[in-house]
Amino acid sequence: MALRGVWQLQKLVVSYCNWGGSSRGIRAFMESELPALKQKNPQLEVVTELSRGQHPYLKGIYRNRNERVVCVKNMDPEEVLLNATRLRNSLGRKVVKRRTRHVTKHPSVQGTWTTAVKF
Amino acid sequence: MASLRCIRELSRRATTVLSINQTRSICYLPAIEVSGTSISHGTVISNRSLTRDLPCDEGEESSEGEDEDDEDYEDSADTEVEREYSPAEKVEEAAEIGYKVMGPLKPSERLFKPYEPVFAIVQIGSHQFKVSNGDSIFTEKLKFCDINDKLVLTKVLLLGSASQTIIGRPILPDATVHAVVEEHALDEKVLIFKKKRRKNYRRTRGHRQELTKLRITDIQGIEKPEPKIVYKPSKEAVTEQSKAELVA
Numbered sequence: 001m002a003l004r005g006v007w008q009l010q011k012l013v014v015s016y017c018n019w020g021g022s023s024r025g026i027r028a029f030m031e032s033e034l035p036a037l038k039q040k041n042p043q044l045e046v047v048t049e050l051s052r053g054q055h056p057y058l059k060g061i062y063r064n065r066n067e068r069v070v071c072v073k074n075m076d077p078e079e080v081l082l083n084a085t086r087l088r089n090s091l092g093r094k095v096v097k098r099r100t101r102h103v104t105k106h107p108s109v110q111g112t113w114t115t116a117v118k119f
Numbered sequence: 120m121a122s123l124r125c126i127r128e129l130s131r132r133a134t135t136v137l138s139i140n141q142t143r144s145i146c147y148l149p150a151i152e153v154s155g156t157s158i159s160h161g162t163v164i165s166n167r168s169l170t171r172d173l174p175c176d177e178g179e180e181s182s183e184g185e186d187e188d189d190e191d192y193e194d195s196a197d198t199e200v201e202r203e204y205s206p207a208e209k210v211e212e213a214a215e216i217g218y219k220v221m222g223p224l225k226p227s228e229r230l231f232k233p234y235e236p237v238f239a240i241v242q243i244g245s246h247q248f249k250v251s252n253g254d255s256i257f258t259e260k261l262k263f264c265d266i267n268d269k270l271v272l273t274k275v276l277l278l279g280s281a282s283q284t285i286i287g288r289p290i291l292p293d294a295t296v297h298a299v300v301e302e303h304a305l306d307e308k309v310l311i312f313k314k315k316r317r318k319n320y321r322r323t324r325g326h327r328q329e330l331t332k333l334r335i336t337d338i339q340g341i342e343k344p345e346p347k348i349v350y351k352p353s354k355e356a357v358t359e360q361s362k363a364e365l366v367a
Contacts, residue, residue, distance in 0.1 A: 002267045002301060004231050004334065089266055090304035091332075097307040101257040101330075102248050109238045109251060110281060 006063070007043045008091045012084065013059040015049040022073035026056040029077040029084075037084060044088065058084055062092025209263045219243065219261065222269035222297075230269075230299060230336045239338045240277040241296050247276065250296065250335045260329035264300050270333065272296040278341040285341055294340030301332040 002008060014030065017023045030048065038046050055073040058080070062068070068090075070083045111117070204212065210220070231253070238251045243258045250256060264270060275294040278285040285291060305327040313322040 002299075005229075005267065005299070007267075008302075086303075086305070089302055091302050095305065095307045097309070098257065101246070102250075103255040103257075104251060105253065106234055106236070106251055109236045109279060110284075 003063075003091060008063050009044060009060050009088050010063055011045045011047065011061040012087065013047050013049055013061070014056075014084075015051050015054070015059065016056040017052050017054055018050060019052060020055070023056040025075045025077050026072050026080050029080040032077055033081045037081070037088075041088060058087060060087035060092075064092045066092035066094070068092070204263070212263070219264075220271045220273055222271055230297075231334075232336070235338075235343050237278070237280045237338050237341055237343050239275050239279070239294065239296050239340075241272045242274040242276060242290075243272065250338070252335060252338060254335045255301065256298075256333045256335065257330045258333060259331070260303060261300070261331045264331075266300055266302065268300045270298045270300060272298060275340065278338070280341055281344055283342060291340060294338075296335060297337040297339070298333040298335050301334050303329065303331050306330050 014026065014034070016026045016030065018027070034046065034048075038044070055071060058070045058072055060068045060070075068087060070087065072080045072083060075083075233253075235252045238249055240247055240249050242248075243256075243261075246258065248256050261270075273290075273295065275291045275296055276287050276289060278287075278291060278294055285294070287294070306329075308325045308327050311322075311324040311326055313324075314320065
């Protein structure tokens with residue numbers, strides 16, 4: 001998740017509830033794995049929010065002002081870590097199916113072949 | 120029959136003796152001479168050859184002992200089994216399967232140069248791409264690299280520029296292509312829909328492929344043509360001086 005060396009995920013909002021059972025996994029994640037994640041990504045601003053009575057979610061805010069929200073209710077801490085890592089690993093672009101796996105601005109170096117080209 | 124029952128009982132004991140202590144000599148094994156049976160194969164030492172001749176019940180008992188030799192698997196949230204790779208294994212697997220070599224993590228240096236009219240055909244896994252400086256490539260998820268890692272793609276099949284073409288047989292050993300990992304992300308969901316008509320059979324399944332986006336930064340191994348801009352030297356190995364000049 002770095003476009004030309006620039007990290008794209010700016011802020012990660014971890015929203016949880018301290019009473020509800022669906023937040024159990026994310027509470028365990030916050031105790032066990034969140035500090036390690038913060039340490040590995042010093043460029044990332046991680047914020048924990050308490051929202052009582054709501055299901056927990058992870059919100060990633062990217063440089064292109066795109067927000068990706070992932071609901072983590074009833075998930076294990078390992079799954080929450082996986083989702084957080086996925087948010088950190090991706091660019092903020094909209095996920096669209098591509099026709100090719102190769103993106104280039106200069107498709108030809110030696111000149112595009114036509115039937116008139118003779119070697 | 121009584122004779123068969125006797126044989127089975129004795130052979131069961133024989134296998135339990137063997138599974139407990141494999142180094143014990145064969146003289147402890149019962150020597151059975153019954154007409155028409157082949158238990159005299161017990162003279163062979165190995166556990167497996169004995170169990171091969173026996174009926175399937177005995178075979179199950181001995182196979183349990185072999186499960187201890189299997190590798191320990193890590194518990195992970197994924198349904199796939201994840202092995203722990205040692206650093207040497209990682210490098211080797213990366214080199215063999217993905218045809219890439221891990222370089223160090225990216226420091227605060229400028230790797231991204233303007234476009235040069237040079238291309239290379241590079242193979243990663245089973246896919247081949249025609250790449251040039253500044254292109255992006257989506258490959259299958261590369262396991263051993265993180266975001267902002269420098270990679271060196273070692274399997275280069277062809278190099279080309281405006282004036283020169285170098286063809287590898289099948290690879291060029293001296294050519295290298297440098298790339299930087301940009302993202303590890305999931306592709307868009309594709310729906311797999313199966314239907315058999317008039318048979319009341321309909322299944323829907325979703326699939327998201329894990330991809331890695333690489334940005335190609337440099338191609339080495341071929342003479343690059345001189346650019347029109349004066350302050351950029353035209354040597355193959357990109358010099359630090361030009362970068363410093365551009366920065367300043």
